[in-house]
Amino acid sequence: MHPFSINTDKSLGPVPFGSSRGMTDVYLFDLDCLAHSQDRSVDRELADALGVWAQSHPCYIMSSRHYSGVVSRLSEEFQAQLSGVFASSGTDFWVGDNSENQAEHVFCDEVYEFLSQVVRKCAYPDKVPPLIDCGPGSMRLCLIGRNPTAAQRQAFHAFDAEHRDMRRIQDEFRLRFPEYRIFEDRSCGLLIERVSVDSSLIAGEINMRHRNARIIAFAGEAEIEGYAAPLWQQFASHTGIAVSGPSDVWQLLRYEQRRHEEHGTGTKAPRPQFEEA
DSSP states (O other): OEESSOOSOGGGOSSOOTTOTTOEEEEEEEGGGGSSSTTSOOOHHHHHHHHHHTTTSOEEEEOSSOHHHHHTTSOHHHHHHSSEEEEGGGTEEEETTEEEEEOOOOOOHHHHHHHHHHHHHOOOSOOBSOOEEEOSSEEEEOTBOSSOOHHHHHHHHHHHHHHOHHHHHHHHHHHHOTTEEEEEOTTSOEEEEETTSSTHHHHHHHHHHSTTEEEEEEEOHHHHHTTTHHHHTTTTSSEEEEOSSHHHHHHHHHHHHHHHHHTTOOOSSOOOOOOOO
């Protein structure tokens, strides 16, 4: 775990409390840090505890995936307990089954042409359509499909380690289209976003919904360096924490439970039991 801000009281974890008086702690979780693998649903016991936690602390999910791919990994009960879901890198915001805000971007023809050429030239033999997948504000080049299996990802990684196609594509794209961001995500795809139509929108949406919000965000290193990078760059007054998976989230939420109890910031909602994962 690599906290952005450090609490000097180690027994209360990495989140600072001295500067948070009068602020509302809002919890934001990358979807993949709540599951044991990107092929699986959110850890059930963690979802149950977070559902109780969300009764007194606003909780949101974020992901680079489309909304349908996000909710397929959430139980209906857990989704209903969340304050909202930020899909497509934060450009598609949902509360329950209602679409609240979409930051759409129309990609220029030159981008489509570039990606079409990439698909034709790529020598990978086991491509799985759709190869180009568009969301409200993002586009993904996914040579092994939207939801590749672990075996498909392993085979693609082995191929790319030898041929280095992904690095070459990114370098060429950045030279030709500096107004966009491109990076590799966990699905072995390349995610493309227009600068400013990205995860930086998440903080603005949360601040509109919660007065004096302090965002406490959890994500993996790959996400922090990828789709969540624009959001993390805004964390001068918020807290962003890198985690490796559900066990780290369990530990940090135990700290948070203790911090709120010791500083009287809890409510009468049922007390979640963040036991050892």
